[in-house]
Amino acid sequence: xxxxxxxxxxxxxxxxxxxxxxxxxxxxxxxxxxxxxxxxxxxxxxxxxxxxxxxxxxxxxxxxxxxxxxxxxxxxxxxxxxxxxxxxxxxxxxxxxxxxxxxxxxxxxxxxxxxxxxxxxxxxxxxxxxxxxxxxxxxxxxxxxxxxxxxxxxxxxxxxxxxxxxxxxxxxxxxxxxxxxxxxxxxxxxxxxxxxxxxxxxxxxxxxxxxxxxxxxxxxxxxxxxxxxxxxxxxxxxxxxxxxxxxxxxxxxxxxxxxx
Amino acid sequence: xxxxxxxxxxxxxxxxxxxxxxxxxxxxxxxxxxxxxxxxxxxxxxxxxxxxxxxxxxxxxxxxxxxxxxxxxxxxxxxxxxxxxxxxxxxxxxxxxxxxxxxxxxxxxxxxxxxxxxxxxxxxxxxxxxxxxxxxxxxx
Numbered sequence: 001x002x003x004x005x006x007x008x009x010x011x012x013x014x015x016x017x018x019x020x021x022x023x024x025x026x027x028x029x030x031x032x033x034x035x036x037x038x039x040x041x042x043x044x045x046x047x048x049x050x051x052x053x054x055x056x057x058x059x060x061x062x063x064x065x066x067x068x069x070x071x072x073x074x075x076x077x078x079x080x081x082x083x084x085x086x087x088x089x090x091x092x093x094x095x096x097x098x099x100x101x102x103x104x105x106x107x108x109x110x111x112x113x114x115x116x117x118x119x120x121x122x123x124x125x126x127x128x129x130x131x132x133x134x135x136x137x138x139x140x141x142x143x144x145x146x147x148x149x150x151x152x153x154x155x156x157x158x159x160x161x162x163x164x165x166x167x168x169x170x171x172x173x174x175x176x177x178x179x180x181x182x183x184x185x186x187x188x189x190x191x192x193x194x195x196x197x198x199x200x201x202x203x204x205x206x207x208x209x210x211x212x213x214x215x216x217x218x219x220x221x222x223x224x225x226x227x228x229x230x231x232x233x234x235x236x237x238x239x240x241x242x243x244x245x246x247x248x249x250x251x252x253x254x255x256x257x258x259x260x
Numbered sequence: 261x262x263x264x265x266x267x268x269x270x271x272x273x274x275x276x277x278x279x280x281x282x283x284x285x286x287x288x289x290x291x292x293x294x295x296x297x298x299x300x301x302x303x304x305x306x307x308x309x310x311x312x313x314x315x316x317x318x319x320x321x322x323x324x325x326x327x328x329x330x331x332x333x334x335x336x337x338x339x340x341x342x343x344x345x346x347x348x349x350x351x352x353x354x355x356x357x358x359x360x361x362x363x364x365x366x367x368x369x370x371x372x373x374x375x376x377x378x379x380x381x382x383x384x385x386x387x388x389x390x391x392x393x394x395x396x397x398x399x400x
Contacts, residue, residue: 011379015357015364025363047323051386054328055339056360062336065265068272 004041009034013045018052119221121206121232121239127182128201129228131190132243135199140176140192147172147191147200154179154189154202162236163189163202166218168259169242172198197245201230205237220255224248231255261303261355263344271302278302296362297370300352312347320387321394330397342392346385349373353381 005013012031017023023032035041064072088094145153148171151164158179165172176192182203191200218233229251230243244251262268275298282288324330343354349371356367368378 008375011375012364014379014383015367015375017363018358018360023363025365028364047325047327048386051323051327051331051390052358054331055358055389058331058334058336058339059358059360062340065269067269071272071276 004038005031005035013041013048016045016049016052018049018056119232121234122221122223124182124184124186124203124206125201125223125230125232125239125241126225128188128190128203128241129223129225129230129243131188132199132201132228132230133226133245135190135192137176137192140178140190143174143177145174146170147174147193150174150177150189150191150200153177158187158189160187160189160202162238164235164238165191165200165202166233166235166240169200172200174200199243201239201241201243203239203241205234205239222248222251224251261300261344261351262307263341267306268303271299271306274302275299293362293366293370296356300355300370304348304352318384318388319391320384321391323386323390324394327390327393330393333397334393338396342389346388350381350385353378354385357382357385 008027009031012028013035016028016032023029032045035045143153147165147169148167151162154160154163154177160179173194174191175194177189179187179189182188186204189200189202191202193199218235220231220233223230223232224247228243228245229248230241231251232239232241234240242251242255244254262271275295278298279288279295288294343351343358345351346354352371353367353373356362356370362370364375364378368375371378
């Protein structure tokens with residue numbers, strides 16, 4: 001048998017069932033079928049089978065003591081209890097699995113809700129909030145003008161088209177401005193205002209983002225992070241980010257008063 | 261497994277007692293292998309203080325064509341004595357295998373072993389039994 005079959009199949013053949021019934025195990029059936037196709041292996045298997053049958057027949061003739069035989073009169077006297085579903089549920093393995101599934105479902109729901117709040121450009125807006133929190137006045141070019149003039153300022157100085165501040169914020173007083181390239185090489189304009197804790201950002205809409213139809217009123221989308229909250233509106237391919245130090249709720253209240 | 265009818269009976273009774281106890285508590289598993297597993301455990305517990313077979317090299321012979329007819333000349337006590345003299349866990353493997361009740365997977369489960377080991381115990385058991393058979397039935 002050694003030379004003709006794989007080790008796994010040899011092992012299975014050594015434990016080949018004694019009864020003539022076809023084994024229910026697929027691996028065993030396959031090993032037996034393979035052995036039967038090789039004449040030498042088939043002869044060896046046949047000799048082994050006859051030997052095993054003879055021994056099993058001898059085992060069957062072993063007399064069972066009377067004291068033990070009496071127990072088999074009612075074979076169902078002692079029956080194993082089937083686990084109830086309540087007992088199954090309380091099993092530590094089931095509890096641990098259920099807990100793991102719950103945690104995974106919670107994480108999935110969390111990410112799903114997070115994703116619902118996302119919009120094209122939200123990742124950039126979040127990065128801008130980090131920039132806002134770290135900005136120092138010395139990094140800006142000093143200005144002293146109304147925000148309405150910034151569109152012309154950026155166009156004249158940096159050739160940035162449509163970098164206009166929305167009319168609702170036109171009366172803010174700009175005290176500093178700078179233009180820098182973000183990680184993706186996009187030009188970003190940052191405006192420091194006389195009002196403390198408020199900044200403007202203007203940056204181009206991400207490439208590949210679906211162009212939004214021009215709404216009658218600007219649609220504000222909110223992001224927060226790093227202790228700052230931001231409201232983003234898109235116009236003419238440029239995003240305007242109103243960044244404020246505080247929470248999203250505070251920003252919403254502030255803008256509701258402002259845009260009324 | 262025990263090579264002694266009285267001990268076998270004791271192991272059987274202890275197994276039934278354990279089953280009854282677990283059943284009264286509603287803890288008896290509905291698994292037919294449980295009884296065999298428990299019976300083996302009881303047999304091993306009862307024979308652990310007996311003289312154990314030495315781990316010597318037992319002669320082996322290839323299966324002979326006349327083996328079935330020679331086996332037919334034996335009486336079951338001789339077979340029982342031979343199997344009970346085998347070292348553990350080969351003894352349990354041979355006992356389970358020749359009971360002709362279990363698949364190889366069930367035997368692996370009962371003996372908590374791998375396929376290769378189980379196959380080795382049974383294969384060597386056959387060859388060793390053949391060698392012993394040649395001795396006891398020679399000239400009969």
